[in-house]
Amino acid sequence: MVDATVVKPAPVSGISLVLPxxxxxxxxxxxxREAVNALDQLAIPFEVIVVNDGSSDSTASIIRTLATQDPRVRLIDLPINQGYGNALRAGFLASQMPLVSFTDSDCQFYLEDLRILVERSKHFPVVVGWRKDRQDPWRRKxxxxxxxxxxxxxxxTGVRDIDCALKIFHRDALLRILPTTGGFLVNTEMVVRARSLGLAVEEFPVRHRPRAGGFSKVRLNEVPKVFLGLARLWFGQIAFANRSHQNPATSIFGAWLEGLALACLMVLAFALFLGNVRAPLLEPTEARYAEIPRQMLLSGNWLVPTLDNEPYLDKPPLFYWLVMGAYQIGGISDRVARWVPGLAGILTVLVSWAWLRLRAGPRAAWLAAFLLVTCARFIHYERMLAMDSVLCLFLVSGIATGDLACQSGQFKRGWWIACSILIGLALLTKGFVALPLVLGPLCxxxxxxxxxxxxxxxDWLLGAGLAMAPLLAWMIPLSMRLDGFLEHFVWRHHVVRFLEPFDHAAPPWYYLPGLLLGMGPWLVLFPGMVHRIFGVGALKSGGGQPVLGLVLIVLVFNFGFFSLAGCKRPIYSIAFMPFAALALGLHLDLTMPNGWKKLFCFPAMTSQTAxxxxxxxxxxxxxxxGWKxxxxxSTAYLCIAIGFALVIGLVILVLSGRGVPWAGTMAACALLGVMACWEVLPGYHEGFSLRGHLRQAIKYRVQPEDLAFASNGRPVELVCYPHRWDSAAFYLPKAKMVVFGPSELPAMENYLRANPESLLLMKPGAALxxxxxxxPTRSPRIENELGAVAVTRLEERGLTQTAARAK
Structure with missing residues (x-):
């Protein structure tokens, strides 16, 4: 919104009065008759335009008679009822005078008050009345x-009586704010649009009286429709209206610069998601999702997911198939398994960039994608071996294609088919939970x-067939082969798990801290974005990127969905966290002047805070x-030194009055992400994984996937308590594994006495x-009492233990 425009006084040369x-x-x-008499007193040319909105009584014939008697009365006859707003719009478009006024046909206003409004219109392009002493029933008031x-x-709206049906507009201003709604929100829409365009709105008291006849068309059952209309008006005209904030046309140099920016973005994505993937598997998620594809591949069974020679039917098989394909290309190892989530992360960034480039422009797309690729929590989960990373790719792609299918006022079936196929792939990745995550926000x-x-x-029928076909093609043969499959897969893991969690229960606010803190330094953009949308200045600063509304809908809907779900795991946040990063990137683009160079020469307080x-x-x-x-x-000291150097540089730049541009903040954040992925995360995994500790326990330093024999050449025997540790089976596939449940401690004790060479895998603590x-004849020693899994060897000479902490 620009500053309000006040017009210079000018003689009034004519007025049109519209009566719906x-x-x-x-x-x-x-x-x-009252309209003609009141306008006659103004001593200026006028016309009375009566719009018959498909009346079923004799309204139209009465108007025709009046029009034949006075040529200044005109009839516009709409064949069917189109609503109050559409009737006004028809009358506005038919008007011919420089001033246009309207009032209702129920004779509740003293039209002599038009003289005052006409005088005020010499100074203001929009003049609205307010009923000083309203003469309506109490319920209507x-x-x-x-x-x-x-x-x-x-x-x-900024006025006290928005629905007062006595208003005057300059016709040139009116044509800029013509109503698009057909209902009773026409007054609200026109005033809001006038304010958003910087047109000054003057309010003046007018007299009011009871209806002369007929009945009011406003009913109590209209309240939900009005509320929905207000929500649509806020969404489309206030919060996410297009304020023409567009980057200039791309020149040859601009295209070269955009290509360079995209290349840098992709190099960074590869470095973050596929760089240094030597990290070992974490318990239990990563170990399980690496072991299931390994067992399926070795058994040649691509239909039934298998774990420990038993069907594992909690999830569909697409993620397992992708990991199996990676194993066939690069061999069975944890490094190869990580190709799948890494590539999913890279493609998610690329899809986000391509989508937003079409909808918001090159710079906005790049900023949103950059904030996504440097989002701390997104990096962590996209490097984690879990099906949620692949689900995230299909969710973002499904939302993007669903949005593109509905643009430009014409439904594009090609994009809709792509959206349906992507929903089908999401269903085949994580199950029926993918349906509400995509279709809920789109609807x-x-x-x-x-x-x-x-x-x-x-289109819905076509989309349903394409979306459900892949999952049903897997479910139907499996339900025919395995009894109880549908009850376990559909009911237990898609209904009971949501309504009555049997594991991982948490309060509704569980995801909020992770969402905010997981954004890293980009958290500083949240207050500005909230103020842009909901603050008192939303009418002035809101909008600019209508797609921002859709991105925030996905964020809020999916965040609410998982917050209300009974079962909560941290990695589930990957279904909504990317959209938080994209929304912040779009908001950042709106806060900056046009042009790529502004990234390098536009310091701001939020940039310096980030x-x-x-x-x-x-x-x-x-x-x-370093402490952990x-x-x-040396690496720890380097990180600390870089941090202090950045602080000193910030102080110098601020004191010199130059500040830190966004490009500097982004470079520091990107380097931090690379350091975390290449150095910190592998060390974190080593501390919480079994791979290194198994190697140390059997004193045989070879590739972990080849570990099967101890240093004395005897096969390794693993004793697991209180359940099977999948990463041990993955890293020692040829080892003998004996599993004891929680109630089998005495049996496990006897087994260890008979097999002292066994490696005991058990959580440290009181039970251990x-x-x-x-x-008592041995010398037990616990090296890491705070670990999650201890790898323990019992030998005649004593007990040697190394602790492995597996997540």
Missing amino acids: AFNEEECIAQAV FLSRGFNILANTMVG LWWVLERSAAKPTPK FALTAFMWIGIGVGA GWVDM RNLLAKF
């Missing part, structure tokens, strides 16, 4: 009062965004990772100490 009428035969003649409060709160978007094209029933947070994160990583032993001390106390 629907079944007003009792009072339409009186309304026309109560509803109107509530609506005015709600409208002023949601869309900032809500279609409700709020009136300009978006909608799929027809035929730079400071990045510097402290360098220091924190150096201190924390995840990196060597009590067990070791039963071997």
Whole structure:
């Protein structure tokens, strides 16, 4: 919104008065006569335009008679009822005078007050009346009062009586704010659009009286429709209206610069997601999702997911198939398995960039993709061996293609087919949970965004077939082969798990801290984005990128979905966290002047705050990772030194009045991500994984996937308690594994006495100490009492133990 425009005084050369009428035969003649008499007193040319909105009574014939008697009265006859807003729009477009006014046909206003409004219109392009002493039933006044409060709160009308049906506009201004709604929100929409365009709105009191006849068309059952209309108006005209914030046309140099920026983005994505993937597997998620494909590949069974020679039917098989394909290309190892989530992360960034480039422009797309690729929590989960990373790719792609299918007011079936196929792949990755995660936000978007094209029933039928076909092609043969499959897969893991969790229960606010802190330094952009959308200045600063509305809908919907779900795991946040990063990137683009060079020469307080947070994160990583032993001390000292150097540089730049541009903050954050992925995360995994500790326990340093024999040449025997440790089976596939449950401690004790060469895999703590106390002839020693899994050897000469912490 620009500063309000006040016009210079000028002589009034004519006025058009629009009267919408629907079944007003009792009072339409009186309304026309009063309008003619009041306008006659102004001593200026005028016309009275009566719009018959498909009346079923004699309203139209009465108007025709009046029009034959006075040529200044004109009839516009709409064949069917199109609503109050559409009737006004028809009358506005038919007007011919430089001033245009309108009022209702129920004779509740003293039209002599038009003289005052006409005088005020010499100074203001929009003049609205407010009913000083309203003469309506109490129920009508109560509803109107509530609506005015709600409208002023949601869309900032700035007037006390928005629905007062006596207003005057300059016709050139009116043509810029013509209503698009067909209902009773026409007054609200026009005033809001006028304010957003910088047109000054003047409010003046007018007199009011009871209806001359007929009945009011406003009913209590209209309240939900009005509320929805207000929500649509806020969404489309306030929060996410297109304010023409576009980057300039791309020149040859601009295209070269955009290509260079994209190349840098992709190099960074490869470095973060596929660089140094030597990290061992974490328990239990990564170990399970590496072991299941290994067992399926070795058995040649591509239909039934298998774990420990038993069907594992919690999830569909697409992720397992992808890992199996990677194994066939690069061999069975943890490094090769990590290709799948790494490539999924890279493709997610690329798809996000391509989508937003079409919808928001090159720079906005690049900023959003960069914030995504440097989002701390997104990096961590996209490097983790889990099917959620692949699900994230299909979710982002499904939302993007679903959005592109509905643009430009014409439904594009090709994009819809692509969206349906991607939903089908998401279903085959994680199950039925993918349906609400994609279709829920899209349906809500279609409700709020009136300009978006909608799929027809035929399109829905086509989409349902394409989406469900892959999953059903797997489920049907499996249900015929395995009894109880449908109950286990559909009911237990898609209904009970959501409504009555049988594991990982947490409070509804569980994901909020992770969402905020997981954004890293980009957290500083959240307050500005919230103020842009909901603050008092939303009418001035909101909008610019309509796709931002869809991105935020996905974020809020999916965040709410998983917050209400009974089962909560941290990695589930990958279904909504990428959209938080994309939204912040789009918001950042709106806060900056046009042009790529502004990244290098546009310092701002938020940029400097993000730079400071990045510097402290360098220091924190150096201190924390060094203390935990995840990196060597030289690397820890280097991180601390870089952090302090960034702090000193920030102080110097701020004191010199130059500040830190966004490019500097982004470079510091990108380097921090590379350091974390290449040095810190592998060390973290080593500390919480079994791979290195198994190698140390059998004193035979070879590739972990080849470990099967101890240093004396005897086969390794693993004793697991209280369940099977999948990473041990993955790294020692030829080893003998004996599993004892929670109630089998005495049996395990006897087994260890008979097989002292076995390696015991058990969580450290009181249970392990009590067990070791039963071997008094040995010298038990616990090296890492705080670990999650201890790898223990019982030998005649004593007990040697190395601790492995597996997550």
